[in-house]
Amino acid sequence: MRETDADGLGADLHLELSPAGGRRAALIAALREAVRGGRLAPGTRLPPYRTLAADLGIARNTVADAYAELVAEGWLTSRQGSGTRVADRIAAPAPGPVRPAAPPPLPYDLVQGKPDPGAFPRAAWLAAARRALTAAPHEAFGTGDPHGRIELRRALVEYLARVRGVRTSPDRIVICSGAAHALRLLARVLGTADPWAVEAYGLPFHRGLLADAGVTTMPVAVDDHGVRAGEIPRHASAVLLTPAHQFPTGGPLHPGRRAGVLEWARASGGLVVEDDYDGEFRYDRRPVGAVQGLDPERTAFVGSVSKSLSPALRLGWMCLPSALVDGVVAAKGEREPYASATEQLTLADFLVSGAYDRHVRGMRQRHRRRRDRLVSALAERVPGVRVTGIAAGLHAVVELPPGTERAALDAAARHGIAVEGLAPYRHPDARDPARPDGLVVGYATPPERLYGAAVEALCGALEETSRGGCS
C-alpha cells in the first residue's frame, strides 16, 4: 500500500493477513487493527480497491467487500468523489481501572458464613446435573416461571418437612437466589411504610439491604433465650429471626419465645421471617424444627444451599403464607430473572436422589469435629475465654474478657487469622445492654489440612491477648 495523494497514506502500510477465516475477514481484521492502533489516522484516504488488491494479491471484490463492511460498522466513511477514508475520532479504550494491589489474604480464614469450598461434592453434583438435564422436558430450556421449577419445589416440600418440620406445598414455595434475594422480595411486597423488627444482633448485610430497599429496621433485644418476643413493636410489618441458631450469638429460640413471636404475629398481623440459614447443622441433638411449622400462614421460611453446599450456586427458597405468593412472584417479574433452570433441576435431583442428605451428613460430622477441636483447644490453652451458644452451625462465639475484642482482633491478624469481632453485628440503634466482647469464629472454611494450624494460631493470639498483648 503506497501513498496515493496528499491526505492519503504517508508510507507503506504492511497488512498482515491472518490465514484463518478467509481473506475478506482477514483484511477486515487487519484494517480495523490498523485504525485502532493509530497506523491509519482519522481522515486518511484508503487506496482504491484495485491498488490494494494488487498489492495484497487478492481479488478486487474482496477489497470492496471489506471496505463496505468497515463503512457499515463506522470505521471508514465513503463519499462520492472523495473515496474511502478512515472515520474521524475512533476512540481508543482507556486503560482499565487501576487498583492498588490487594494485600495477600491471611493464611487462616475464620470469617463466619462459608463452608470449605474444597468440600463441594463435584462428582455428585455433576452426576445430578447429568440425570437432571437428560430427563428435563424441553420447556425447561424456555423462559422460566418465576415460581421456580416445579421439580425443585416438590423436592423441597418433602425435604423441608422431613428435616425442618416445615409445612408447605409446591404452590407456596418460591425459588430465589438466596436469603438476600428473599429479603429484597419480601421488603418490596410488604412496602416501606412500617419498619421491620430485627434481632439486636444480626448480619449488618441484611440490615443494609433492607435499608437500601427503604425499610427501617428496629432492634429487639436478644438474651440467652433468643429474641425477647414481648418487645417486638406492634407496628412492625415483619420480624426477621434466626430461631434455630440465633445469628451470631448462637442460642436457639426458647419454646416460650417461639409462642410469643407467633402471638405477636397473630395480634399485629405482622409476618415472621424465619432465616433458617444453618438449620441442618446441629451436633448435640436433632435440630429443632422450624417455627414455620407452627403457623405456616404467618411465617415466611427462608433457606438456601449457601451454608450446606456452596454460596457459589445462588439457589434458595421461600416457603410463604398463601396470601404472599402472588405478590412475591409479581415482584420477581413475569419470567424468572435470576435462578438458572439447569441448576434448579440439578438441585432437585440432588435432593431426591439422597445426595443432599449424604453431603449434609458428612459436613455435619466434619463441622462437629471442628467445633469440638476449637472448644477443647481453647479450654485447655486460654482459660479466660469460653465458647458460648449451642453446638450447631458453622460458627461459634468466643466470649472474651471485657474490653479485649479490639486487642484480640489485632492479635489474630498478627497471627495470620482473618476473623470478626462481635461488635459489628450489634444493631447501631440497640439500647439493651451489649453482649460481652467476643469473636465470631467461622470454623467451616479452612481446608482440612489447615484447620489444626488455624486453631493453634487462634489460641496463640488469644493467649497473647490475655497476657496483655504485644504490638
Place this chain on the structure above:
Amino acid sequence: MRETDADGLGADLHLELSPAGGRRAALIAALREAVRGGRLAPGTRLPPYRTLAADLGIARNTVADAYAELVAEGWLTSRQGSGTRVADRIAAPAPGPVRPAAPPPLPYDLVQGKPDPGAFPRAAWLAAARRALTAAPHEAFGTGDPHGRIELRRALVEYLARVRGVRTSPDRIVICSGAAHALRLLARVLGTADPWAVEAYGLPFHRGLLADAGVTTMPVAVDDHGVRAGEIPRHASAVLLTPAHQFPTGGPLHPGRRAGVLEWARASGGLVVEDDYDGEFRYDRRPVGAVQGLDPERTAFVGSVSKSLSPALRLGWMCLPSALVDGVVAAKGEREPYASATEQLTLADFLVSGAYDRHVRGMRQRHRRRRDRLVSALAERVPGVRVTGIAAGLHAVVELPPGTERAALDAAARHGIAVEGLAPYRHPDARDPARPDGLVVGYATPPERLYGAAVEALCGALEETSRGGCS
C-alpha cells in the same frame, strides 16, 4: 393411649409409628401429625411417659426425648405439676392460592424472543459442565466475586472481539443475569435525575423496568436507517439502542447514524447502551460489528445467551467503559448475588472449546431456513403483506395493510397462533408518525416438526384478514 383425666385424651389415640428412621423420630412425626390433624386438640394433656411407652412397647426415655423435642419446637408445652400438653393454637396452613385454570396454550408459538427450547445442546452443555467443574479451583465454590468468574470474562473478551468487534478487557466486563439485570444495574449507577433516551419502538419490558427503577424514558424516532441520532435529547444520561438489528422493526443502524450516536455521546457525556440481543444471527452477510468497538469508553455493550442458547440459563455480560466498572460492581454488592459460578464456568468452557460457535452456526442455519420459508410462503399466499427488515435475528416484522393489525391478531388466535402486533412496542410518548400496522413474528420457537404448520396457519390467518376476515 387411654384417657387419663378430665382434660386428657378423650379416646384411644392410635399412633402409627413408621418403621423408617428410628422409634424416636417416628414417635415425633406421629405426634406432630396428630396435632396438625386436630386429633390432639390444643390444651390436651398427654399421657405420662411410662403409660405411652407401655402402650407403644417402646422405651420410656424414647417417649421423654420425643416430648422434649416437641416442647422445644413449640408443639407441646410442659409445666411443672401440669404435665405435658398440646400447645395452644397450632395454626393450620390455609389452602394454597386458588387460580383459575389457565387456558391451554395455542399450538403455534410465534411470540418473538425465544429460541426453540428443544434445540438446547444438552450433551455439549453437560460435557462443558463436566470439564469446567473438574478443572475449577476450589475457590470457585466459595463466595463469588461480583465482577464474575475471570475464566468467563477472559473467554468473552476473545469471543466478542472475534464475532462482534467488541474491544474490551476482562477487567471491563461484568457478568450479569441477562439484559434486564444489566439495565437495572446501569439505571442504578446513572441515577434517576436525567431521563434515558430509548428507541420509539422497543421492548415494553425494558421501558417498564427502567420506570420501576425510577428512570423516565424519552422516545427517539426510528426510521429505515434506525434511530434518528440527531434527535437524542442532549440531557439524556443514556441512550438505549439495538444497532445490529433494531428491535422490533428490524433494520440495522446506518453508518452515519452510528457516527451520530457517538457524536451525541461525546458532546453530552451520555452513555450509549448497546443491547446486542441477537447480534450473532445475520443470514445475508457477516453481522455488522458492534458500535462499542468504535468508542469503548462511551458505550456499554450488553449481551446474553438468552437468544443464542437459552433464556433458562440466566447468564449475560456487560462490556463497560472503565469509569463505570466500579459503580456497576458496587451496585451488584460485595458478593455475586445471582449468577451461579458453576454455570459461569460451564459457559466459559463452552465458549473456549468452540461448542458455542458450533451451536450458533447450527442455529443460524436453522433460523435462516425458517425465515426464508416464512418470507416465501407469505409472498406466495398473501400478496398484501411483506416482510420488512434485514435477514437477521429470531423474528421478522410482517407489514400489514393499514388498520388490519387487530383483525390479523384475532385471526391468528383463531388459527391457533400466539403472536404479537407491532403496536405495543411503540413508546406511548412517541410523536413521530407511527409505523404501518404489523405482526412481530418470532420464527425461532416452534419445534421443527411444527414450524411448517405454524407458517401455514399464519398464511391462513392473514389470507382471511385480507379477505375482510370472519369473526
